[in-house]
Amino acid sequence: xxxxxxxxxxxxxxxxxxxxxxxxxxxxxxxxxxxxxxxVPQKAGLQRCGKSCRLRWINYLRPDIRRGxxxxxxxxxxxxxxxxxGNRWAHIASHLPGRTDNEIKNYWNSWIKKKIxxxxxxxxxxxxxxxxxxxxxxxxxxFFNRNLSTKSPVQDTLFPLTFMFDIGPTTTTTTxxxxxxxxxxIDHINFHENAGILMNQETWQMNQxxxxxxxxxxxxxxxxxxxxxxxxxxxxxxxxxxxxxxDCLQQRNxxxxxxxxxxxxxxxxxxxxxxxxxxxxxxxxxxxxLSSFPSSL
DNA sequence: AACCGGGGCAACCGCCGGTCG
DNA sequence: TCGACCGGCGGTTGCCCCGGT
Numbered sequence: 084x085x086x087x088x089x090x091x092x093x094x095x096x097x098x099x100x101x102x103x104x105x106x107x108x109x110x111x112x113x114x115x116x117x118x119x120x121x122x123v124p125q126k127a128g129l130q131r132c133g134k135s136c137r138l139r140w141i142n143y144l145r146p147d148i149r150r151g152x153x154x155x156x157x158x159x160x161x162x163x164x165x166x167x168x169g170n171r172w173a174h175i176a177s178h179l180p181g182r183t184d185n186e187i188k189n190y191w192n193s194w195i196k197k198k199i200x201x202x203x204x205x206x207x208x209x210x211x212x213x214x215x216x217x218x219x220x221x222x223x224x225x226f227f228n229r230n231l232s233t234k235s236p237v238q239d240t241l242f243p244l245t246f247m248f249d250i251g252p253t254t255t256t257t258t259x260x261x262x263x264x265x266x267x268x269i270d271h272i273n274f275h276e277n278a279g280i281l282m283n284q285e286t287w288q289m290n291q292x293x294x295x296x297x298x299x300x301x302x303x304x305x306x307x308x309x310x311x312x313x314x315x316x317x318x319x320x321x322x323x324x325x326x327x328x329x330d331c332l333q334q335r336n337x338x339x340x341x342x343x344x345x346x347x348x349x350x351x352x353x354x355x356x357x358x359x360x361x362x363x364x365x366x367x368x369x370x371x372x373l374s375s376f377p378s379s380l
Numbered sequence: 381a382a383c384c385g386g387g388g389c390a391a392c393c394g395c396c397g398g399t400c401g
Numbered sequence: 402t403c404g405a406c407c408g409g410c411g412g413t414t415g416c417c418c419c420g421g422t
Binding site: 100 | 387
């Protein structure tokens with residue numbers, strides 16, 4: 084135990100690289116290129132495994148590497164991209180020339196620690212949606228009007244969706260409803276407090292696991308400095324029941340109204356928040372949703 | 381001066397998917 | 402078809418430095 088396939092020869096050095104080792108690796112790669120990493124150590128005269136050489140080159144030695152602090156533009160891009168694709172560091176790095184996935188991952192991990200540690204300085208009234216502007220929204224519709232229509236379209240390399248909504252219980256404590264109060268099973272449609280994050284499915288799922296308000300407060304700092312807007316819409320079905328075609332129809336009508344008013348939604352995302360834990364059977368709910376909504380708008 | 385705790389970050393580890401014989 | 406091998410990736414570790422006590 085304790086040895087790995089790539090490093091199964093004896094005398095494999097590990098740990099930090101010395102300047103001499105760096106020099107050997109640079110000299111070899113610049114003259115021969117990096118064809119086969121497993122051959123590099125022997126040919127370059129290094130007591131390392133090929134993986135270690137590759138990592139050292141990619142993350143530190145290659146000539147087009149960028150060093151130093153991230154610029155504010157880069158930071159913003161990282162935050163937005165992370166909101167869109169989650170912990171796909173290599174993907175995020177591909178949008179930042181000269182930066183490595185490792186560097187971005189390190190940055191994010193320390194950044195997120197700091198942000199979560201620091202108590203939120205924004206209003207503790209969690210029914211208001213915070214953005215980077217000093218915004219105070221009088222209603223969800225106000226938020227919608229002032230944000231969605233002014234935001235640039237989501238890049239096609241990102242999660243290419245504008246709307247996110249779910250079917251869920253009415254226990255969400257921090258919402259700002261549109262006040263649809265008729266007696267259908269969808270009693271209202273609301274925006275989650277995390278509106279403003281460009282979310283991917285994983286982020287959404289994570290947020291839903293942090294369902295209670297006190298826990299959600301941890302995530303409000305993450306909403307700062309975000310420009311791209313994805314709008315999660317919470318379709319309430321009254322709780323405890325199977326989502327019905329009537330639920331879907333009503334939701335669809337609501338969406339269509341908004342889309343017509345805003346002219347800015349090209350697609351949407353169906354996501355069963357409750358996963359069947361609260362009301363009805365998850366796969367059945369999704370089947371109803373899928374059959375009720377077109378594949379694109 | 382010694383210790384300690386946290387942050388930053390380079391490097392490692394294990395897993396996975398692709399390739400090739 | 403299968404297994405060995407390899408590179409890529411994301412999670413994690415652990416070292417080093419620095420500031421506070």
